[in-house]
Amino acid sequence: MKTLRSDFLALGYTVRRCMGVFFKDGLSVFLALLAPIIVFLLYVLFLGDLQTDALMEYFPAGTVDEKAVNAFVDSWMIAGVLGTACITVSFSANNVMVGDRERGVVNDFLAAPMKKSVLLGAYFVFNFLVTVSICTIVFFIGLIYLAATGSFYISAADVFAAFGTILYGSLSATLISVPICASFKTQGALGGFSGIVSAAIGFLIGAYMPMSAFPSWLENAAAVLPGTHISGLFRNFFMSGALENLTSGMPETVMNSIAESFSMKFHFFGERIGVDVMAGYVSAWVVVCAVCGLVIGTRLLDAPSALRAKKKKKTEDKANVRED
Numbered sequence: 001m002k003t004l005r006s007d008f009l010a011l012g013y014t015v016r017r018c019m020g021v022f023f024k025d026g027l028s029v030f031l032a033l034l035a036p037i038i039v040f041l042l043y044v045l046f047l048g049d050l051q052t053d054a055l056m057e058y059f060p061a062g063t064v065d066e067k068a069v070n071a072f073v074d075s076w077m078i079a080g081v082l083g084t085a086c087i088t089v090s091f092s093a094n095n096v097m098v099g100d101r102e103r104g105v106v107n108d109f110l111a112a113p114m115k116k117s118v119l120l121g122a123y124f125v126f127n128f129l130v131t132v133s134i135c136t137i138v139f140f141i142g143l144i145y146l147a148a149t150g151s152f153y154i155s156a157a158d159v160f161a162a163f164g165t166i167l168y169g170s171l172s173a174t175l176i177s178v179p180i181c182a183s184f185k186t187q188g189a190l191g192g193f194s195g196i197v198s199a200a201i202g203f204l205i206g207a208y209m210p211m212s213a214f215p216s217w218l219e220n221a222a223a224v225l226p227g228t229h230i231s232g233l234f235r236n237f238f239m240s241g242a243l244e245n246l247t248s249g250m251p252e253t254v255m256n257s258i259a260e261s262f263s264m265k266f267h268f269f270g271e272r273i274g275v276d277v278m279a280g281y282v283s284a285w286v287v288v289c290a291v292c293g294l295v296i297g298t299r300l301l302d303a304p305s306a307l308r309a310k311k312k313k314k315t316e317d318k319a320n321v322r323e324d
Contacts, residue, residue, distance in 0.1 A: 007118050014109070014122035015129070018096050022130055029134070031191075032092035035198040036085040036138055039207050043077040047208065051076065058258070064246065071151035072242040076262050078142035079238040080207030082162075083231030085135045086169035087177075087201050091194045093130040094181035097123045098190045101182075124178055131170040139166055153241030162237040169230035172282050175289035176226070205231040211263040223268045226285040229278040235264045236275050 022028055051073045056066065100106050109119050139162065146152040154162070184190040202208050204222045211219050211228070222228050239262065247255040259265055265272050268281075 007115065010112075010114050010118050011122050011125065014114075014119065015126045018122065018126035019129065021096050021099075022093060022126075028092065028095055031095075031194075032089045032130075032134055033085075033138075035088035035202060036081045038198075039081045039084050039202050040077070042208065043080075048073060048077065055258075058261075067150060068242070068246045070149070071146075071153055072239060072246045072258075072262075074146055074149060074151040075153070075238040075242045076210075076235060078146060079231060079234035080202070080205070081142060082135060082138060082166065082234050083169070083205050083227060084198075084202045084207045085138045086131060086166065086173050086230055087205075087227045088194070088198045089134045090127055090131045090170065090173035090177040091181065091197050093127045094123075094177055094184075095187055095190060095194075096126070097178070098181060098184045099187050101184075102186050120178075120182075123182075124174055127178055128170055128174040131173060132167060135166045135170060136163070139163065151242065153245050154238060155241055158237040158240060162234060165230060165233045165237065168233075168279075168282060168286075169227070172226045172230065172286050172289070175286060179289075179292065201227060204228065206263045206266075207231065210261055211266050212261045216267070219267055220269050223266060226282045228266075229281050232263060232266060232278045233275060233282075235262065239264055 052066075052069055055069050055073065056064070100109075106119065110116065143152070143154075143159070146154070181190055181193075184193065204225060205228045206222070211222060214222065239259075243255060243259060243264070247258065256265075260272065265274055267273075268277070273281075
């Protein structure tokens with residue numbers, strides 16, 4: 001019992017320390033928000049008008065209100081911003097863990113002594129809390145934006161469901177990003193990798209353009225990513241009310257066609273899937289990554305210590321040889 005209590009105290013201390021390091025560095029926070037900001041600016045400057053014009057052409061002239069179209073497209077954009085944020089913020093937050101590894105802080109913790117599982121767990125918890133915190137800020141900014149532009153058609157149930165998706169998406173992103181980033185030895189290398197992820201992920205999950213515009217092979221490849229399914233959940237919760245408003249009085253086939261065109265439903269290896277399959281797929285990823293992450297991440301964190309011990313042993317062996 002005493003050991004368990006000391007482990008929890010060490011976990012709590014390490015999480016608080018990591019949170020302090022991250023939020024004291026304004027550049028880290030900015031870089032974590034960079035990808036969502038880029039998606040938002042692309043929408044405001046280019047994508048918004050393109051998507052609105054494309055959707056307006058879908059309906060005969062005079063049959064739909066342009067404000068309803070704008071509300072629907074705005075909701076699609078906010079869903080894309082949140083889907084992107086869950087992933088990019090999680091990867092950026094790992095800068096603290098890699099920095100600790102680069103400066104030898106990890107070895108100091110392990111020499112305390114602290115269990116490797118406790119240290120890795122602290123990095124997981126820290127990453128999750130940072131991702132949820134920043135994504136929640138983005139979430140409320142998105143709601144305020146929709147309300148200010150007259151595009152708010154989200155029910156209370158969908159608001160709570162969208163927030164639950166933030167927790168769900170942050171958890172899946174954390175379980176994937178921490179083991180991957182534990183393999184990086186320097187913050188510079190991680191920064192380059194995170195930049196690539198930020199540039200590619202918005203495209204792959206359909207934040208820049210609907211997945212229905214992808215070739216079938218690319219749509220299937222993108223659908224393998226759990227982030228694509230998290231974005232699909234966001235789209236369903238943010239866009240359902242706006243879609244009902246847009247297609248009010250129209251046949252259900254019209255609603256289904258638009259929903260598929262804007263990736264509220266998408267094809268997963270030939271099968272069109274909905275919210276239930278998306279949630280189930282992410283759940284499977286969470287379970288697998290939780291198990292693999294603890295095993296792989298612990299070994300990667302221990303790698304610098306093992307390497308230093310090996311070098312120290314070689315040095316001692318050489319010294320012994322010289323003495324002989």
